[in-house]
Amino acid sequence: MWQAGTAIVDFTNPDACKWYSSHLARLMALGVDCFKTDFGERIPFNPAQVRYHNAADPVRMHNFYSFIYNKTVYEAMQSVGRDGCLFARAATAGGQRFPVHWRGDCESTFVAMAGTLRGGLSLGLSGFGFWAHDIGGFEGTPSPAVYKRWVQFGLLSSHSRLHGSDSHRVPWLFGNDHPESEKCSTVLRDCVKRKLSLLPYLLRTGREAHQNGIPVMRAMFLEFPDDLNMYQLDTQYMLGANLLVAPVFSEEGKVSFYVPHTGHENAAAAKWRSWFDHTKTYEQGCWYTETHDFNTLPLLVRPGTVTAINPKLNAPEDGDYLAGLELLVNGPLEGRDRRADRGLEEGGLGRHDSPGGPRRPAPAPPAARCTGRRETQYWREWREDGRDEPERRGRHAPGARLAQRRQISL
DSSP states (O other): OOSTTOOOOOTTSHHHHHHHHHHHHHHHHTTOOOBOOOOOSOOOOOTTTOOOTTOOOHHHHHHHHHHHHHHHHHHHHHHTTOOOOBOBOOOOTTGGGSOOEEOOOOBSSHHHHHHHHHHHHHHHHTTOOOEEOEETOSBSOOOHHHHHHHHHHHTSSSSOEEOOSSSOOOGGGSOTTSOGGGSHHHHHHHHHHHHHHTHHHHHHHHHHHHHHOOOSEEOHHHHOTTOGGGGGOOSOEEETTTEEEOOOOSTTOEEEEEEOOOOOTTTTTOOEEESSOTTOEEOTTEEEEEEOOTTOOOEEEOTTEEEEEOTTOOSTTSOOTTTTOEEEEESOOTTSOHHHHHHHHHHSEEEEESSOSOSSOSOOOTTEEEEOHHHHHHHHHHHHTTOOOSOOOOTTOTTHHHHTTOOOOO
16 A cells, blocks of 8 residues: 555455445445545455455456445445445446546646546446546646646546645646636636536536446547547547537647537538537647637537536536526527527527516527527426437437437527
């Protein structure tokens, strides 16, 4: 182990599991609702030095130890009526049953940041639905540029944590001499607000990960297997089925990314659009190179999708996510009445607030807001009967057929 005086618990011994779980129960009685199952990977495997209660082979136990370690903690939480919620580092095959996970220690550099994404995409392809990383890197101290770019990346994930080894990750320690719009605290605040607004969408995406094993942050070819350009991409990813993210891994803000073919039935009208500027469109099957300041990054909305957001949320505990719910629509939508799509084709991204208002206002200009009571009604129906929220999704989506029955009114 890492530190003198520590020892390895033999989780093959039922009495050891009971003893360990009793201490967790004591902490949960104080209000603890999540445990970070750190370490678990540097397990001795010399048969001359290690003997397990169940006589297991120490070599074979080296990897499997992380499974029984996380399993013990997860089941301890369930035994006292809590939803098991870990923050696990070590894992092996089957460890996705005990979410969530993070990458572990890495350097505070752009190179390590890019490697973090590559490793996470690989983990997602191994069946792990929820993965994240230490924002800003763990070892060393990040430069203000690394810090801000990592914040952008890390706040577009299922779960997020700023964490460092020998230096803190609070934003006011970095780049205080920068202009107000580029200060680390400003960038972090904006990124946190963006993630909060995405919580309705992330909740649905997380449910898909739970039910089907499709990761929240997924490799591009998992969502677009028919586009052969996808299989080599390891510096961008899909956040759920609707959002393409290309983190910036350079000091000057230069980034190259590929926009995939979606297979949309109306490819000429189906445009990917910038999250930040709804009038900015991208052609399918093309590479783009852009330079971004610290207020933006390539974050693209997939054509033919409806993305649930709530800009009014100020904290995850704000309660009813329907209060202030909006649907961000990037048409045209497939399988719909063409008249309902006409406003989307002419005006780009349409936005629906809930509840109240007319059912069919005039075609919307880019990023305009339209109102429609039907959106809240449909969302609530899908939520209450246990089906998926009515968004256009990838071919993996179990609720895609149901979603086609829903009409969008503009």
